[in-house]
Amino acid sequence: MNNNNEKKYIRSHEPVFWGLFGAGGTLTAFMTPVMILITGILVPIGLFGEGKFNYQQIHQFATSWYGAAIILILVALPLWHTFHRIFHGLHDLGVKQGRDWQQVICYGSAFAVTIFVLTLLLQMIAA
Amino acid sequence: MANKTIKIEILRYRPEQEDKPSPQLFEVPYSPDLTILEALQYIKDHLDSTISFRWSCRMAICGSCGLMVDGVPKLGCKTFLRDYFPNKIKLEALANFPIERDLVVVMDDFINKLEEIKPYIIPEDNTKCLSDGPHQQTPEKLAKYKQYSMCINCGLCYAACPQYALDTKFTGPAALALLARYNRDSRDAGSKQRMKIVNQEEGVWGCTFVGYCSVVCPKGVDPAAAIQLLKVESSKDYLIGMFKPD
Ligand code: SF4
Numbered sequence: 001m002n003n004n005n006e007k008k009y010i011r012s013h014e015p016v017f018w019g020l021f022g023a024g025g026t027l028t029a030f031m032t033p034v035m036i037l038i039t040g041i042l043v044p045i046g047l048f049g050e051g052k053f054n055y056q057q058i059h060q061f062a063t064s065w066y067g068a069a070i071i072l073i074l075v076a077l078p079l080w081h082t083f084h085r086i087f088h089g090l091h092d093l094g095v096k097q098g099r100d101w102q103q104v105i106c107y108g109s110a111f112a113v114t115i116f117v118l119t120l121l122l123q124m125i126a127a
Numbered sequence: 128m129a130n131k132t133i134k135i136e137i138l139r140y141r142p143e144q145e146d147k148p149s150p151q152l153f154e155v156p157y158s159p160d161l162t163i164l165e166a167l168q169y170i171k172d173h174l175d176s177t178i179s180f181r182w183s184c185r186m187a188i189c190g191s192c193g194l195m196v197d198g199v200p201k202l203g204c205k206t207f208l209r210d211y212f213p214n215k216i217k218l219e220a221l222a223n224f225p226i227e228r229d230l231v232v233v234m235d236d237f238i239n240k241l242e243e244i245k246p247y248i249i250p251e252d253n254t255k256c257l258s259d260g261p262h263q264q265t266p267e268k269l270a271k272y273k274q275y276s277m278c279i280n281c282g283l284c285y286a287a288c289p290q291y292a293l294d295t296k297f298t299g300p301a302a303l304a305l306l307a308r309y310n311r312d313s314r315d316a317g318s319k320q321r322m323k324i325v326n327q328e329e330g331v332w333g334c335t336f337v338g339y340c341s342v343v344c345p346k347g348v349d350p351a352a353a354i355q356l357l358k359v360e361s362s363k364d365y366l367i368g369m370f371k372p373d
């Protein structure tokens with residue numbers, strides 16, 4: 001590991017967060033607008049789905065294993081994307097104090113919500 | 128076309144006589160085929176011989192004439208007055224570098240970074256003997272790194288980079304593009320050594336893909352692309368490192 005009298009290089013853990021950021025970014029760009037359009041606009045004004053998006057249907061989807069997995073991915077990854085961007089945005093804005101805490105709060109929030117959604121979905125499946 | 132002129136404001140800094148830089152206005156004869164560099168030479172020859180700036184080749188190949196033109200990093204010899212006429216042009220030393228004098232900046236940090244990435248081919252241990260003939264490359268192998276080898280070390284990309292502006296520890300666009308140039312060369316076996324530089328926070332991970340470096344680069348090197356490709360390499364390296372720490 002140490003090539004004598006050479007500078008010590010410290011590996012960054014950024015690849016983990018960059019990977020989640022990239023995956024989340026792709027979802028945010030391609031899926032989120034479509035989902036908002038469908039569930040937020042088209043279904044409520046009755047232009048799409050014709051009663052297929054009622055509570056029972058959605059609940060059935062959310063309590064199936066694949067449905068739960070899809071919902072988890074659709075909620076969690078964009079969240080990791082967002083908090084990663086906020087964390088780097090703070091650096092870009094020159095907020096230098098407490099970078100460690102910024103990191104804990106940003107990625108901690110993403111982690112907490114991910115676990116929250118996961119537990120919620122598991123509870124619904126178990127119920 | 129008779130006797131048109133253009134105003135050029137230069138941010139001057141003469142450390143022996145002033146504490147901080149201040150602007151000085153010049154008026155030079157205008158012609159559409161004049162470059163900023165030629166205008167500076169006119170000023171030095173006819174108006175104020177104390178003005179300092181760097182140049183050598185006059186043809187966008189030596190990389191010494193970088194400066195800020197209306198706040199944008201440009202090569203003086205590749206930028207024409209006609210693109211600004213009849214407006215006044217504002218010239219300043221390259222951003223993000225310490226000013227040495229007038230338009231001349233201290234490039235030491237940049238040069239050190241270029242050196243740090245080992246910008247030379249590191250052959251495999253069982254090196255071929257000279258008598259074995261040349262290392263042959265296919266056009267495909269050449270295409271993998273050619274673009275990244277076109278850099279003229281002008282430093283415009285460092286003047287453009289907001290991350291370098293915030294923290295000069297960041298290895299920066301040109302040095303990382305040059306690193307990619309050697310890592311992507313089929314004759315080179317030094318990737319492992321260079322990945323240590325890439326994998327650091329100050330390596331590729333200091334970059335947030337703003338992309339302005341590639342916009343200002345006068346040679347089409349596209350350092351931002353080189354860095355994104357290196358991020359992928361670094362992520363692979365991270366995964367491998369998890370199972371096989373060295
Ligand atoms: S990458 Fe482009 S802008 Fe940067 S130093 Fe090289 S030639 Fe200049």
Ligand code: FES
Nearest residue numbers: 184185190192204
């Ligand atoms: S004088 Fe050589 S690049 Fe401009």
